Amino acid sequence: xxxxxxxITNRDRVLETRTxxxxxxxxxxxxxxxxxxxxTTQEEIEELQxxxxxxxxxxxxxxxxxxxxxxxxxxxxxxxxxxxxxxxxAQDIERMLYNRLEKEVSAREVGELxxxxxxxxxxxxxxxxxSVYRQFEDATQFREIVNMLRRSTVRKN
Numbered sequence: 001x002x003x004x005x006x007x008i009t010n011r012d013r014v015l016e017t018r019t020x021x022x023x024x025x026x027x028x029x030x031x032x033x034x035x036x037x038x039x040t041t042q043e044e045i046e047e048l049q050x051x052x053x054x055x056x057x058x059x060x061x062x063x064x065x066x067x068x069x070x071x072x073x074x075x076x077x078x079x080x081x082x083x084x085x086x087x088x089x090a091q092d093i094e095r096m097l098y099n100r101l102e103k104e105v106s107a108r109e110v111g112e113l114x115x116x117x118x119x120x121x122x123x124x125x126x127x128x129x130x131s132v133y134r135q136f137e138d139a140t141q142f143r144e145i146v147n148m149l150r151r152s153t154v155r156k157n
Contacts, residue, residue, distance in 0.1 A: 003032035004039050050097060051104045059104070062097065064090050067114055071121075074129035078122050089117040123149055 002009045015038070016029040025044040032039070050062040067090040075081045093113045097105050111133045118126040130136075130145055 001030060001041060003035060003037065005037040006032060006035040008032060008034040048098060048101070048103065050102075052110060053104055053106045055107060062094070062105070062110075064094050067093055067110070070129065071114060071118060071125070074118060074125040074132075075122060078125055081122055081125070085121060089114075089121065093117060119149070119152075 001012050003012060011033045012030045013033060014028050015031055018027045019025070020027055020042075025042055028041045028043070030039055030041060031037070051059045052062050053059055068086050071086045071089065072083075075086070093110070096113060097110070115126060115130055115133065118129050126149070127142065127145055131142065134141070136142060
């Protein structure tokens, strides 16, 4: 640590340490051994900033709210799907993406994860989301995805 008063580095001692924000950061009171002055430092966890690469190659920061809004729209008017269920799914998706330890993820990968989670929550919401996400243009694409759902349901039973 560099003393803000005399500029000497690595010649200080910690007098007191406190945790802040439920352990997310640490505040330390230090004393420079060279000049004797005291100063305070604060350490925080540096989180990985995740960026989503859109189909037109734009980059934008990952936003869990967008996932929740998309899932909520797909679930609109469906049986009782709680906000908590959607929040949990979005949190799971976010955790999966951050656990990859990569700085960038394609919008396609995010969309596929959303569809995977929606398939487990509600099949109609899954088809709605897929139709927008995959930009269905005719009824045959709907039929294909419904047939795929049927096949996966039959395999589970």
